[in-house]
Amino acid sequence: GAGVSQTPSNKVTEKGKYVELRCDPISGHTALYWYRQSLGQGPEFLIYFQGTGAADDSGLPNDRFFAVRPEGSVSTLKIQRTERGDSAVYLCASSLGPSSGNTIYFGEGSWLTVV
Amino acid sequence: AQTVTQSQPEMSVQEAETVTLSCTYDTSENNYYLFWYKQPPSRQMILVIRQEAYKQQNATENRFSVNFQKAAKSFSLKISDSQLGDTAMYFCAFIHTSGTYKYIFGTGTRLKVLA
Numbered sequence: 297g298a299g300v301s302q303t304p305s306n307k308v309t310e311k312g313k314y315v316e317l318r319c320d321p322i323s324g325h326t327a328l329y330w331y332r333q334s335l336g337q338g339p340e341f342l343i344y345f346q347g348t349g350a351a352d353d354s355g356l357p358n359d360r361f362f363a364v365r366p367e368g369s370v371s372t373l374k375i376q377r378t379e380r381g382d383s384a385v386y387l388c389a390s391s392l393g394p395s396s397g398n399t400i401y402f403g404e405g406s407w408l409t410v411v
Numbered sequence: 412a413q414t415v416t417q418s419q420p421e422m423s424v425q426e427a428e429t430v431t432l433s434c435t436y437d438t439s440e441n442n443y444y445l446f447w448y449k450q451p452p453s454r455q456m457i458l459v460i461r462q463e464a465y466k467q468q469n470a471t472e473n474r475f476s477v478n479f480q481k482a483a484k485s486f487s488l489k490i491s492d493s494q495l496g497d498t499a500m501y502f503c504a505f506i507h508t509s510g511t512y513k514y515i516f517g518t519g520t521r522l523k524v525l526a
Contacts, residue, residue: 329512338415338502338516339456352512385454397444397463397508402456 298322300403302388308409309378317373317406321390328371329400330363331387339387345371346394378410413438415505417517424493425525431478432488432520434503442508445479447488450500450519459501462486464508493524 301320309315321328326347331339341355348368356362360378365371375382385405391398414437424430436445447459462470462479469477474494478487490497503517 327512329514331514336518338504338518339514340516341513344512355513387454387456389456394512399458399461400514401458402448404453404455407454 300388300390300401302386302403302406304406305404306407306409308411311378311380311410313378315375315378315408317375317386317388317408319371319373319388319390319403321369321371321388322401324392325390325401326368326393327391327398327400328365329389329391330371330373331389333385333387333405335384342373342386351394375408378408380410383408383410413440413505413507413515415503415515415517417501417503417520419520420518421521421523423523423525424490426493426495428493429489429491430493430522432490432501432503432522434486434488434517436484436486436503436505436515438484438505438507440507444506444508445477445486446504446506446514447475447477447486448502448504448516449497450502451498456502460488490522495524495526498522498524 328345330342333339344352345365360376363373387405389400389402391400443464445462448456460472474491500519505515
């Protein structure tokens with residue numbers, strides 16, 4: 297597609313529920329990133345994919361968070377047993393390749409509210 | 412640990428005037444990239460300008476320019492001829508050239524351009 301697409305744009309869920317957030321990167325981009333942005337903060341790194349594999353998942357806060365990218369394109373961020381502290385904007389970004397100098401392009405984010 | 416500090420939570424500027432946003436960073440590495448991203452209310456992060464640390468010449472993109480002081484670890488953004496559409500959050504970001512794909516973001520500066 298023309299840009300990074302994220303769905304849903306807004307999600308309200310009850311504490312303890314399971315949530316999936318989807319990211320469709322720019323066509324041809326092999327690198328994909330998930331970031332989390334809490335209110336009043338800058339984005340914080342969660343996980344980076346190169347192709348189908350998670351090359352760096354050191355930013356995932358705990359084992360309730362998991363992400364997949366089975367075919368090297370669309371990625372899904374999965375959050376189990378959601379907590380109120382998970383409320384944030386989840387940003388997805390993609391870039392042409394693994395070079396850290398490549399520009400990353402962000403989607404508009406998925407705003408998750410856990411009540 | 413690498414950090415990025417933006418000491419101005421909010422700033423305002425009159426339309427057509429010039430404003431400078433500050434950013435300092437901390438790293439022991441010598442090779443890295445620096446970025447300024449703009450985040451309007453739509454939430455999508457948009458790249459404004461980037462600078463390679465090995466380049467002494469300051470980057471410029473139309474009305475946007477940077478003052479990169481490597482020894483001082485300072486990377487300020489100057490916006491000339493400010494326009495109402497420049498109203499947004501501005502984030503400074505940093506990444507090493509090798510060994511990591513984690514972009515480190517500052518906490519942002521909220522810029523308001525006044526008519």
